[in-house]
Amino acid sequence: MKTVKELNNIKEKVLERIELRKREQKDISLDSRNMQEGMTHVLVYGGTGCHSSNSHKIIELLEEKVKENGLDEHIKISLTGCFGLCAAGPNIVIYPEGIFYSHVKLEDVDEIVEEHFKNGRIVERLLYEEAKAEDCIKPVNEVNFYKKQTRIALKNCGVINPEDIDEYIACDGYQALAKVITEMTQQEVIDVMKDSNLRGRGGAGFPTGRKWETAFKYDADKKYVICNADEGDPGAFMDRSILEGDPHSVLEGMAICGYAIGADQGYIYVRAEYPIAVQRLQIAINQAKEKGLLGKNILGTDFSFDIELRLGAGAFVCGEGTALMESIEGRRGMPRPKIERTAHKGLWGKPTIINNVETFANVGQIILKGADWFKSIGTEDSPGTKVFALGGKVNHTGLVEVPMGATLRDIVFDIGGGIPNGRKYKAVQTGGPSGGCIPAEYLDTPVDFASLAKIGSIMGSGGIIVLDETDCMVDIARFYLDFTVAESCGKCVPCREGTKRMLEILERITNGEGTPEDLDRLESLAETITSASLCGLGQTAANPVISTLKYFREEYEAHVYEKRCPAGACQALLQYFITDKCIGCTKCARNCPVSAISGKVKERHVIDTETCIKCGACMEACPVGAIIKK
Amino acid sequence: MANVTVTIDSRKVTVPSGTFVIEAAKKVGIEIPALCYDPNLEVVGACRLCLVEIEGSRKLQTACSTKVWDGMVVYTQSERVINARKEILQLLLDNHPNDCLTCQKAGECLLQKYAYEYDVKFREHNGARRPALMDTSSPYILKDDSKCILCGKCVRTCAQVADRQVLTFANRGFDTRIVADSNFTLEESSCVSCNRCVTVCPVGALVDKRLLGKGRVWEYEIKETKCKVCDYGCNFEILSKDGKNVAVRAKAPSNGRPLCLKGRLTTEFIYLDEPYTPYKKENGKFKETTWKEALGIEDIIEKLLDKEEISTGVEYNG
Ligand SMILES: Cc1cc2nc3c(=O)[nH]c(=O)nc-3n(C[C@H](O)[C@H](O)[C@H](O)COP(=O)(O)O)c2cc1C
Ligand code: SF4
Ligand code: SF4
Ligand code: SF4
Ligand code: FES
Numbered sequence: 025m026k027t028v029k030e031l032n033n034i035k036e037k038v039l040e041r042i043e044l045r046k047r048e049q050k051d052i053s054l055d056s057r058n059m060q061e062g063m064t065h066v067l068v069y070g071g072t073g074c075h076s077s078n079s080h081k082i083i084e085l086l087e088e089k090v091k092e093n094g095l096d097e098h099i100k101i102s103l104t105g106c107f108g109l110c111a112a113g114p115n116i117v118i119y120p121e122g123i124f125y126s127h128v129k130l131e132d133v134d135e136i137v138e139e140h141f142k143n144g145r146i147v148e149r150l151l152y153e154e155a156k157a158e159d160c161i162k163p164v165n166e167v168n169f170y171k172k173q174t175r176i177a178l179k180n181c182g183v184i185n186p187e188d189i190d191e192y193i194a195c196d197g198y199q200a201l202a203k204v205i206t207e208m209t210q211q212e213v214i215d216v217m218k219d220s221n222l223r224g225r226g227g228a229g230f231p232t233g234r235k236w237e238t239a240f241k242y243d244a245d246k247k248y249v250i251c252n253a254d255e256g257d258p259g260a261f262m263d264r265s266i267l268e269g270d271p272h273s274v275l276e277g278m279a280i281c282g283y284a285i286g287a288d289q290g291y292i293y294v295r296a297e298y299p300i301a302v303q304r305l306q307i308a309i310n311q312a313k314e315k316g317l318l319g320k321n322i323l324g325t326d327f328s329f330d331i332e333l334r335l336g337a338g339a340f341v342c343g344e345g346t347a348l349m350e351s352i353e354g355r356r357g358m359p360r361p362k363i364e365r366t367a368h369k370g371l372w373g374k375p376t377i378i379n380n381v382e383t384f385a386n387v388g389q390i391i392l393k394g395a396d397w398f399k400s401i402g403t404e405d406s407p408g409t410k411v412f413a414l415g416g417k418v419n420h421t422g423l424v425e426v427p428m429g430a431t432l433r434d435i436v437f438d439i440g441g442g443i444p445n446g447r448k449y450k451a452v453q454t455g456g457p458s459g460g461c462i463p464a465e466y467l468d469t470p471v472d473f474a475s476l477a478k479i480g481s482i483m484g485s486g487g488i489i490v491l492d493e494t495d496c497m498v499d500i501a502r503f504y505l506d507f508t509v510a511e512s513c514g515k516c517v518p519c520r521e522g523t524k525r526m527l528e529i530l531e532r533i534t535n536g537e538g539t540p541e542d543l544d545r546l547e548s549l550a551e552t553i554t555s556a557s558l559c560g561l562g563q564t565a566a567n568p569v570i571s572t573l574k575y576f577r578e579e580y581e582a583h584v585y586e587k588r589c590p591a592g593a594c595q596a597l598l599q600y601f602i603t604d605k606c607i608g609c610t611k612c613a614r615n616c617p618v619s620a621i622s623g624k625v626k627e628r629h630v631i632d633t634e635t636c637i638k639c640g641a642c643m644e645a646c647p648v649g650a651i652i653k654k
Numbered sequence: 655m656a657n658v659t660v661t662i663d664s665r666k667v668t669v670p671s672g673t674f675v676i677e678a679a680k681k682v683g684i685e686i687p688a689l690c691y692d693p694n695l696e697v698v699g700a701c702r703l704c705l706v707e708i709e710g711s712r713k714l715q716t717a718c719s720t721k722v723w724d725g726m727v728v729y730t731q732s733e734r735v736i737n738a739r740k741e742i743l744q745l746l747l748d749n750h751p752n753d754c755l756t757c758q759k760a761g762e763c764l765l766q767k768y769a770y771e772y773d774v775k776f777r778e779h780n781g782a783r784r785p786a787l788m789d790t791s792s793p794y795i796l797k798d799d800s801k802c803i804l805c806g807k808c809v810r811t812c813a814q815v816a817d818r819q820v821l822t823f824a825n826r827g828f829d830t831r832i833v834a835d836s837n838f839t840l841e842e843s844s845c846v847s848c849n850r851c852v853t854v855c856p857v858g859a860l861v862d863k864r865l866l867g868k869g870r871v872w873e874y875e876i877k878e879t880k881c882k883v884c885d886y887g888c889n890f891e892i893l894s895k896d897g898k899n900v901a902v903r904a905k906a907p908s909n910g911r912p913l914c915l916k917g918r919l920t921t922e923f924i925y926l927d928e929p930y931t932p933y934k935k936e937n938g939k940f941k942e943t944t945w946k947e948a949l950g951i952e953d954i955i956e957k958l959l960d961k962e963e964i965s966t967g968v969e970y971n972g
Contacts, residue, residue: 514828
C-alpha cells in the first residue's frame with residue numbers, strides 16, 4: 025500500500041468484522057440464558073502457557089465441530105495471544121458477551137458446541153471461577169483480575185489475532201507510524217517521546233526520548249534500532265506475551281524509532297526458546313513487508329525501514345545491551361566496557377538505540393494519543409503502565425498490566441487474589457535476580473522506579489514473586505544467586521569469582537554450616553561485587569542478598585547461631601518434633617531406624633534431635649499426626 | 655585533538671582528549687595495577703583491578719576504559735580503591751594454586767607482583783577451584799588452566815593475526831576457560847606455536863615450554879634481538895645464564911608484527927649454544943624434525959651456519 029487512505033480503508037473494513045469483541049460487556053443474568061443474536065467470535069488463547077496445554081488442538085477441534093454442525097456462518101474461531109491468566113489456561117472467551125471459560129480440555133469441546141453454540145446455554149462448569157457471581161455471570165472484563173488492570177502494552181493481547189495484520193490495523197495499528205512519517209519531523213517525534221517521559225521497561229528505566237535524541241543528534245552514515253527481546257529473568261514472560269499476542273505493536277514502535285533517529289535497519293534479538301514468538305514475529309514482519317508498512321518507501325514516503333530477527337541462544341547476559349550487540353556481531357555475548365554510549369557507538373560501531381519490547385509496544389499509542397494522555401496514567405516519576413508477571417504464592421498467577429504507582433497490595437491482593445491456603449503474606453521479590461525482597465510492611469509502597477529503588481529493590485523487567493511464611497529468605501537469596509552464578513558470563517573477576525563465593529556461603533548457611541564470619545563476608549563480597557563488576561548483571565547480583573540481609577537478618581542469624589530455619593524450608597535444618605497430640609502408642613519409636621525416640625507407653629514421646637537422621641519414618645508411622653517438622 | 659588537563663593524585667597532567675586515565679597516569683609516573691589492559695590490544699575492562707575514584711562519579715571507574723575529560727580529578731590510591739583492589743586480588747588468589755615456588759612465571763607474574771604490593775595472601779578454604787587442566791600436548795607451550803585468571807589477553811592477541819584466532823573463551827561464569835579451537839589440545843588445534851599468547855599472559859597459565867627449568871628470570875641476562883627471517887623484524891629475547899645463552903623467547907608483538915615459530919627457531923638456532931630439538935606440526939601431530947626442515951630454507955642455513963658473520967648485526971639492548 026502506498027497511502028494512508030489505503031490503511032484507513034483496511035481499518036474500517038476489518039473493524040466491522042471484529043467490532044463485537046470490543047462492545048461493552050454486561051453481566052449476564054442466570055435465568056435468561058439466551059445468547060445475543062448474530063455473530064459470535066470465539067477467541068482461543070494461544071500464548072505459550074495456553075499453547076503448551078493444547079490450545080491449538082482445541083482450535084482445530086472447535087473449527088471442525090462448528091463446521092460439522094453448520095454453524096460456521098456466524099461463529100468465527102480465532103487464535104489470540106495470551107490474556108494473562110495463565111494458570112487457568114487453556115482459556116476461551118466468547119464474544120460479544122465476553123463469556124470466559126477456563127481450564128478447557130479437548131473433551132469439553134463437544135459440550136461447548138452442543139450446549140453453548142446450539143442451545144444457547146452457558147456451560148457453567150467451565151466458567152472461570154470468579155465469573156460465577158451469585159445471581160449472574162460476569163463477563164471477562166468484569167472479572168477482578170482484568171477489571172483492575174489498565175492495558176496499554178497489552179491492549180491487543182487476547183483481543184486480536186496476532187497472525188493477522190488486518191486485525192492490528194483495525195485497532196489503530198500503524199496509524200502512529202503513518203502520522204509520524206507523513207506529518208511529523210524527527211525532532212517532533214523525539215519531543216513527544218521526551219515529553220511523555222516513557223521510561224525503559226527493560227529494567228533500568230532510562231528515559232526513552234532522551235536516548236533517542238542522543239542517537240538522532242549523532243551524525244553517522246548508518247544507524248540501528250534494536251529491540252531487546254531476550255527476556256531471561258526466571259519467571260518473567262511479559263515480553264514473550266506481547267510478542268506472541270501483538271507483534272505488530274513492537275514492529276511499529278521500532279519503525280517510529282527508526283524514523284526519529286534516522287535508522288533504516290532494525291533487529292529484534294529474541295531468544296530461540298520462544299518459538300511461538302519467533303514464528304509470529306516472522307509472520308508479522310512478512311505481512312508488514314507485503315503491505316508496504318516495512319521495507320522501502322513506507323506509505324509512499326522517503327522513509328525506509330527493515331526489520332530482521334536475530335535469535336539468541338538463551339544466555340541471560342545477552343539481554344545486557346552491549347553483550348547483545350556482541351552477539352549480533354557474531355561474537356561471544358560478553359558485555360563491553362562502557363567507553364562510548366551505544367547511542368553513539370553501538371552495533372558495528374554505529375549509533376544504536378536499544379529498547380525493550382514493552383517500551384516499543386507503548387510508543388505507537390503515545391504518538392497517537394499524545395504525551396499528556398500518557399502522563400495522566402501512572403505517576404509523575406514513572407508515567408504509564410507496567411506489565412508484571414505475577415507468580416509465587418498468590419492465587420491468580422499470570423500477567424497483569426497496571427498503572428505505575430499501583431501499590432503492591434493492589435497487585436498481590438486485589439488482582440492476584442491474595443495468598444492461597446490461608447497462609448501469611450511475607451514479602452515480594454521484584455526485579456528477579458537483580459532485584460530484592462520487600463517485606464510485608466511495605467505492602468502499600470507504590471510500584472514505580474523510584475519507590476522500589478528506595479527500599480532496596482528494583483522494578484527490573486517486571487517479575488513479581490509473592491512469598492509466604494513458608495519461604496525462607498536465605499533460601500530465596502540462594503536461589504537467585506544460584507541463577508546468577510550460572511548466568512555470569514565469566515568475563516570480570518568480581519562477578520565470576522565473587523558470586524560463586526557468595527553462593528557457597530549461602531549454601532553453607534542453609535545447610536546449617538554457616539558461621540558468624542560468613543555474614544560479614546557476605547556483606548563485604550556484596551559491596552565488592554556491586555561496586556566493581558563490569559555490567560549490570562554483576563552490579564546487581566548481590567541485591568537479593570543485600571535486601572534479605574537488611575530486612576530479614578534475624579532469619580540469617582537463626583540459621584547461623586541456632587541452626588534453625590524459621591520458615592521451615594531448609595531441609596538440612598528441620599527438626600522432627602512430637603507435639604502434645606501424642607497418644608503414646610510407641611509406633612514412632614518402633615519405626616525409628618536409629619532409636620532416637622524414647623517414651624513410655626501412653627505417654628508423650630520425645631525425639632533426641634542429636635541422634636535423629638531426619639528420615640521421616642516416625643512422621644509416617646504416627647497415627648494421629650503428632651509429629652511435625654520445625 | 656584538543657588537549658585536556660586532569661589531576662591525578664594531586665598531580666596535574668595534560669594529555670590529548672580521548673586518552674585513557676591509565677595512560678594519563680603513566681605520564682606522571684603513577685602506575686595503576688592492570689591485569690587485562692594492554693595498549694596493543696582491544697580494551698575489555700575484565701579484571702577490574704584498575705578501578706579508581708573519579709570526583710563526581712559515585713561508582714568506581716576502570717582507568718583502562720575511562721577517557722579523561724578536562725578538569726577530571728582522579729584518586730588512584732583512596733581507601734575505597736585499595737579495598738576494592740584487595741578484594742579482587744583475594745578473589746583471584748582464592749582460585750589460584752599456591753605454587754609460586756616452582757612456577758616458571760615467578761618474578762614476572764603480575765598476580766604475584768600485585769598480591770605482594772597489596773599484601774593479599776593465599777588462604778585455606780573449602781570452596782570450588784578451577785579444575786587442574788593442563789595441556790602438555792605442545793612442545794612449545796604449556797597451558798595450565800588452573801592458573802588462568804581469564805584476562806583474555808591471549809585470546810585478543812591471537813585474534814590479531816587474521817588466520818590464527820585459535821583461542822576463545824568457553825563455558826560461562828566460574829567454569830569459563832580458554833580453549834583452542836572449541837576445545838582441542840594445542841597439538842590438535844590450528845595453533846601455529848607463534849607464542850604471541852605466551853608473551854602476553856600475565857600469569858603462569860601459558861608459558862614457553864622450552865624455558866621450563868632453565869632458570870629464573872632474575873638469574874638471566876637478557877638481550878634483545880630482531881628476527882632476521884622476514885621484513886617484520888619481530889623482537890626476541892636471548893636469555894643467558896652464567897655466560898651461556900640458554901633460551902630464546904618471543905617478546906610481545908606490537909605494530910602489526912605477527913611473530914612466528916620459524917622466526918623463533920631461527921633465532922634459537924643462531925644464538926643458543928645448544929639449540930633444543932625442533933618440532934614440526936604435521937596433521938595435528940608434533941614431530942621431531944631436523945633444523946634444516948624446521949627452518950625450511952636450506953641455502954639460507956648454509957649462510958646461517960657461519961654464525962660469526964651474522965651476530966655482528968645484532969642489536970643488544972640488555
Ligand atoms: C544481565 C542483564 C540482562 C538484561 N536483560 C534484558 C532483557 O532481557 N530485556 C531487556 O529489555 N533488557 C534487558 N536488560 C537491560 C538492557 O541492558 C537495556 O537496558 C534495555 O534493553 C534498554 O531498553 P529500555 O530502555 O527500553 O529498557 C538487561 C540488563 C542486564 C544487565
Ligand atoms: S558482571 Fe558478570 S556478567 Fe557482567 S561482565 Fe562481569 S562476569 Fe560478565
Ligand atoms: S601460539 Fe600463537 S597461534 Fe598458538 S594460540 Fe598462541 S597466539 Fe594463537
Ligand atoms: S591464559 Fe593467560 S593470557 Fe590467557 S586468559 Fe588466562 S591469564 Fe589471561
Ligand atoms: S586493567 Fe582495567 S579492567 Fe583490567
